[in-house]
Amino acid sequence: MPEPNFLPIEDYGLIGDMHTCALVSKEGSIDFMCWPQFDSPSVFCRLLDGIQGGHWSVRPVQEGGFMTKQQYLAASNILQTRWINEEGVVTMNDFFIVENKQEGTSGSVRTRSSVLVRRLECIRGKMRLRICICPRPDYGRKADKATISEDKDGWLVDFANSQLRLSIYPKGDIDVSLQDGSLAYCTVDVQDGDEIFFALYEQNPKTTNMSSIACLKESEIKTNLFWMNWAQKLQYVGRYRLMVERSLLILKLLTYQPTGAIVASPTFSLPEAINGKRNWDYRYSWVRDASFTVYVFLKMGYGGEGEAYINFIFNRIADWQKAGADKALPLMFSIDGVSELPETELDHLSGYKNTRPVRIGNGAAFHTQLDIYGELMDSIYLYNKHGKPITYDQWLSIRAILGYVCKIWRDPDMSIWEVRSRKENFVYSKIMLWVAFDRAIRLSEKRCFPCPKRLEWMEYRDTLYDEIMDQGYNPTMGSFIQSYETRTAIDSAVLIAPLVFFIAPNDPRFLGTLDTILKSPEKGGLTSAGMVFRYDHQKSDDGVGGREGTFCMCTFWLIEALTRAGIYDAKYLHKAVNMFENMLSFGNHLGMFSEEISISGEQLGNTPQAFSHLALVSAALNLDRGIARDIPAV
Incomplete structure (x- = not known):
């Protein structure tokens, strides 16, 4: 892939769960994330190296250009990116799950691992988007090895070196492919009312159930309520x-x-x-x-x-x-x-x-x-x-x-x-x-x-x-x-x-x-x-x-x-x-x-x-x- 231009530092927003965090650009790419905690080695670090750093990008692909907007939901740390053109409007809500007060209380013990969720929704017209995810664990020293499988309702992409799993729901007409064995990508066509959920988490049994759209929707509601209650x-x-x-x-x-x-x-x-x-x-x-x-x-x-x-x-x-x-x-x-x-x-x-x-x-x-x-x-x-x-x-x-x-x-x-x-x-x-x-x-x-x-x-x-x-x-x-x-x-x-x-x-x-x-x-x-x-x-x-x-x-x-x-x-x-x-x-x-x-x-x-x-x-x-x-x- 060609090396992307480095975006201005001010083009990024922050999402997190008080264990780790990620920087999301106005263009919709996650270009920095350390895992599983703040001072762990990075798995996405395109912010510091356009080729070896690793990233997770979401971007419209149709001709004619588009406008992007980005904002936090009111009194919340859920970050919303929006793509707009004459053909349609798509929003993407990015957040780490924080479901309850206990999870957000300093000094408390959490019973699960971090979960990063990206929810795409077409709210007008139609749009074609391309999603690419390429973890590069250990500060980009390693290329990950990806495998694709299916479950009842969606796709699963497992990354061997970073021990991360990506769930994609619903399966629909999405076709997930690999490039060089480490970069997973798909192109999706969405129309008014369509939703697609992406969830990234560790491959271990402590992770919250990510096996359905209903679970992910409920997690987004609870996360937003947590932040609004905290800000209040x-x-x-x-x-x-x-x-x-x-x-x-x-x-x-x-x-x-x-x-x-x-x-x-x-x-x-x-x-x-x-x-x-x-x-x-x-x-x-x-x-x-x-x-x-x-x-x-x-x-x-x-x-x-x-x-x-x-x-x-x-x-x-x-x-x-x-x-x-x-x-x-x-x-x-x-x-x-x-x-x-x-x-x-x-x-x-x-x-x-x-x-x-x-x-x-x-x-x-x-x-x-x-x-x-x-x-x-x-x-x-x-x-x-x-x-x-x-x-x-x-x-x-x-x-x-x-x-x-x-x-x-x-x-x-x-x-x-x-x-x-x-x-x-x-x-x-x-x-x-x-x-x-x-x-x-x-x-x-x-x-x-x-x-x-x-x-x-x-x-x-x-x-x-x-x-x-x-x-x-x-x-x-x-x-x-x-x-x-x-x-x-x-x-x-x-x-x-x-x-x-x-x-x-x-x-x-x-x-x-x-x-x-x-x-x-x-x-x-x-x-x-x-x-x-x-x-x-x-x-x-x-x-x-x-x-x-x-x-x-x-x-x-x-x-x-x-x-x-x-x-x-x-x-x-x-x-x-x-x-x-x-x-x-x-x-x-x-x-x-x-x-x-x-x-x-x-x-x-x-x-x-x-x-x-x-x-x-x-x-x-x-x-x-x-x-x-x-x-x-x-």
Whole structure:
């Protein structure tokens, strides 16, 4: 087959079942899916190699062209693709089966394997479609071996290497054929009222009964009800409800149900710049994401998800304590809690738009990133405030963490941007280390927990504050800087300062930082067309090289910082509203955000990105509050 063109990253939607997921293009092709869980090897990966990756495509074949539309069903994660021309209209509903509350509850045990369903329905006229499915298991290293058989009402296609089975109902006039022994295909003619179901699942007895159209129809109804009931719990009623609702639905899809972990993104090695080297595997759970995750879930009415995530983190802390608690807490974990994530390159894959290397695993797992203790303590503090009270045994674990932080708070690290050059005293990390001490002290006081080292913690917290104000601020520039060593470089990560209550949003030092970041890169800032870069690569050597796009999370952080400053100066609030509206326009047709946006407006990096959507929700929540304060009473 000829190599297809790579579709834009923003042309994809996400479906899943809290175990694994798939990316479905606007054209109707599934071009990415790992099986049976998020961090398993891929079986469809055409997104990273047009020939060897594997795919499952559905596409009209008649002449004259057609229009495509794609949307989620309302308040649901069932994705609908529609093909339209003068001859007819066909819809396809794609979803993984989630039939009941138990299956969607984090920490619960599921009794069956994942099932991916695609339902085709002709709703006007007629249309001819071609369906091709070509699994390539083990990251495309293997060609599958397919066999075709029949059951009472449909076709069965079994794939030997991936151990997957495709059911097709009804049999009708469909004729399924093989190409090269691994690609199964068929051409179908549908007329008004016709339906065809495709179901992909493991060849094992734990799978839900897929032997009839009635079973599949019932599963679709139950799945849609599950998602609508879940979305109904959303407690946000502000101006941006639809975007917030979609972000929460996406975040739920990124949750691994058995442990409560949330992957940073379900994809790997989608590049941050075409022909660049910044291609990373994000199918893991970062401790750094904890505070935003817990805050967003709890504030939005999803206490179960917040609790499951904090329990996942505390279980990892328990593992760390059992190992002696004398080394750094791992900064990321697999969804099953494993911290050994060796990074390797898949040389046989061409990469997205031929951008190599294609990496799996993540070498940053072995970095020194001291900021994680601040995010961790902030998440625990927020959970105690908005969720359930922390237990005494959990408090003892917190004391163990702070005992380690007392030993390392003066050390340099690689910080939030996971630089691969030298360690420095990054201001972001120092702020978050201050947060670690501050939240532990506050928690001990609020709960009256015994705290033998309270005075020591207070001393270190206050020392850190003065040190940051002295060495992390450049009075000549009137701005906080990236690190004590890099005194002329600014870093959008310091926008976190007022968000974690390190500094007041109206403090002249922070307003100077805000105004500096708002300048264009040509004028010494980090903002271009209303979107924010992480830092200036010409002034900061991160050891990777190459270019990258603007960072979605940082843009939303800037919006939230502007909102908080806008309480005291309306010009900042006005700027925040405009930037937020502008940023929403760079989400894709489904409201999905990747990690970055290029200067030409295209999405870059792994998608969807959890932190982008977490920061979006937090910015929307705070922007609503800011606007409400600013509207004069009638």
